[in-house]
Structures are given as structure tokens and as C-alpha cells.
Amino acid sequence: MRLSLPLLATLLFAAPPVFAQEKAEDPVIAEVNGVAIRESDLDAAYAELPEQYRQLPKEALLVPLRERLIDDELLRAEAERRKLDQDERVAREIARARARVMRAALLEQVIEEASTDERLRAVYEEMKAQPDFAVEEARISHILLDSEADARAVIEELDAGADFAALAKERSTGPSGPQGGDLGYLRKEALVPEFAEVAFALEPGTYTKDPVQTRFGWHVIRLEDKRRTVPSFEEVENRIREQVAREAITAYLDEARAKAEIVRDESFAPAPPASEPGGN
Known part of the structure; x- marks a missing residue:
């Protein structure tokens, strides 16, 4: 079961x-x-x-x-x-x-x-063996601007050969501007959806040819690099504990039901009537 x-x-x-936790005092x-x-x-x-x-x-x-x-x-x-x-x-x-x-x-x-620690670590190793366990991260830079016109002007300068990091330091209104717009490596879920979809679709070394609007303003986005990383045990520990808990309860109840004498009144919840042929 x-x-x-x-x-x-x-x-x-x-x-x-x-349950009240036991306290020394x-x-x-x-x-x-x-x-x-x-x-x-x-x-x-x-x-x-x-x-x-x-x-x-x-x-x-x-x-x-x-x-x-x-x-x-x-x-x-x-x-x-x-x-x-x-x-x-x-x-x-x-x-x-x-x-x-x-x-x-x-x-x-x-x-x-x-x-047990042994069981939790074993589940983590099982997770690591799954092909979809590693997560994609992207190193992204961006230039945040107040208007679409300003963003398009920046793209024109980039098309003409301007340095992205230099423009970010000069023009970006975001907190990453002094770092040349570098946001570091991020996972998709850490970004607002409209920014993430565009950024992760870029090829490394390329930037957006059209400005991207979010609630923060207008962005020119450059993808620096992509990588896949394996989440640490600590990052997924809650998921592991929930999985182990579910498995432990299921196994316990399977065994308890197998040993118990259970009598059901089958008239208590009769089966629903069968659908007519061709019916919905």
C-alpha cells in the first residue's frame, strides 16, 4: 500500500x-x-x-x-x-x-x-546520481536604465564596439553598476521571470539586442557564462528530510496494515456509478 x-x-x-521542548531551565x-x-x-x-x-x-x-x-x-x-x-x-x-x-x-x-545521518546522506547521493539534479547557473551582467530610449542608446554604443563593463559603470542606475554590471552566478529562480527568460536564452558572450523591461526599469543584459552545479547537502536537506519522512511513514503503515486484522463495511462508501457508454 x-x-x-x-x-x-x-x-x-x-x-x-x-510538544513543549525540554529545557534545562x-x-x-x-x-x-x-x-x-x-x-x-x-x-x-x-x-x-x-x-x-x-x-x-x-x-x-x-x-x-x-x-x-x-x-x-x-x-x-x-x-x-x-x-x-x-x-x-x-x-x-x-x-x-x-x-x-x-x-x-x-x-x-x-x-x-x-x-539518521547515514540515511540522509545516502538519499543525497541518490539524488546526485539523477541527471536532472544539477542546476543551471548563469553569470550575468546588466545595465539598468530609466527609459527604453536610454537602453536603446546603450545597445547602439555596444553595437559600435563600446565595452559593456565600462558602459555599466558609467550609465547603470543599479547597485551592480560599479562592478561593471556583474551580478555573479545566479539561478533562474533568483531572478524576475521576464529577466531570467531572456538572460538564460542568450549565448555566452552576447547581449540583448532589445531592451528588457521589468519592474526595476529597462535592462540591457549580457550573458558571461553558464555552468551546471550540484546543490550542496545543506541546500536540499529539507527536501531530503521530507522524502525520508514520507518513506518512513509509508513503510511503517504498510507493515502495520499487513499485521492488523481490518474489517471494512463495504456499504459505507459504495463505488460511484459507471459512466454510460459515450458519456463524459
Whole structure:
């Protein structure tokens, strides 16, 4: 059995519970009727915030988060006093929450056990053996100008034999002008699309015969060189870890399903009706 990527993504990344990291020192930041609220509790609450809140400086959220944790403890204690955990509906939700935490803890352990340095490096070597793993880089120079007319005037000077680097130093309004317009080696994805498409289509040693417009202005582009480079382990480590995690979870569930006795009610989700001949 192979899990689909969307399902694996759900298992791995869909709002798993946040486990508080163990700390050598975990100071108490508040007490509510003798119950300690620790810094690790605050860290976990911060990690659970929506992304837009986590864009704010963490220091700006410390006090509001601490007060929220105090409120949470007051509510929890009152729910316990009222024995709400004995309510059938609440008990089911508690069981679901416990199951979710246990699943996440198991997946975390399965992934950690699989993600040995030896395995990660082996996957990297496998990637390096693929013909499409190396990426194309281009060393590009450009002259940035304020208008199309200025750019065409520069192209006319280049056609007449002017030196590209000298013109860049004299005319370019971009920050690379003092370096003769040299941007160094870049990958296509590092550039705005309209610039990248033209630059990577040039032959080394040639320049654009028509100006290229981007949101930055008008460019005259020269391609100095092209090369293919192999990304370092560090550059692709996240991709490798995700691949190893997917493989580890798939293998674990394949084995677990093989050992389990699973009975399905086939009437639960009947197959969709077959399309009529010639139908869409």
C-alpha cells in the first residue's frame, strides 16, 4: 500500500500538536491556584499561533500569551470541578484529542528513527546520481536604465564596439553598476521571470539586442557564462528530510496494515456509478 502525497502531507504537517521542548531551565512564569505555568507552556502556545501572529516579534506577545494561559487554566480547573469530563460528548472529544497527540508522537518517533545521518546522506547521493539534479547557473551582467530610449542608446554604443563593463559603470542606475554590471552566478529562480527568460536564452558572450523591461526599469543584459552545479547537502536537506519522512511513514503503515486484522463495511462508501457508454 502506497500513501498518496496529500494524505502523507496531512499525516505529517496538518496541525500536529506542538510538544513543549525540554529545557534545562524551565522557569515558572505564573501560578494559578497553585498550578504552575512554565515558560515551555508559553513556547508551545506561541508555536500554535496562526502564521500572521508569529510574524510579530515574540517579545510583543509574551504578556498576552501568559494571560491567555492563565485564562486557560482557570477554565480547565472549573471544567474539572464540574466533572465535565464525565459527559459522554466531552469524553469522546478528550479521547480524540488523546489519540491525535499519540499519533503525532508516534509519527515523530518513526521519522526521528528513520532520519539518521547515514540515511540522509545516502538519499543525497541518490539524488546526485539523477541527471536532472544539477542546476543551471548563469553569470550575468546588466545595465539598468530609466527609459527604453536610454537602453536603446546603450545597445547602439555596444553595437559600435563600446565595452559593456565600462558602459555599466558609467550609465547603470543599479547597485551592480560599479562592478561593471556583474551580478555573479545566479539561478533562474533568483531572478524576475521576464529577466531570467531572456538572460538564460542568450549565448555566452552576447547581449540583448532589445531592451528588457521589468519592474526595476529597462535592462540591457549580457550573458558571461553558464555552468551546471550540484546543490550542496545543506541546500536540499529539507527536501531530503521530507522524502525520508514520507518513506518512513509509508513503510511503517504498510507493515502495520499487513499485521492488523481490518474489517471494512463495504456499504459505507459504495463505488460511484459507471459512466454510460459515450458519456463524459
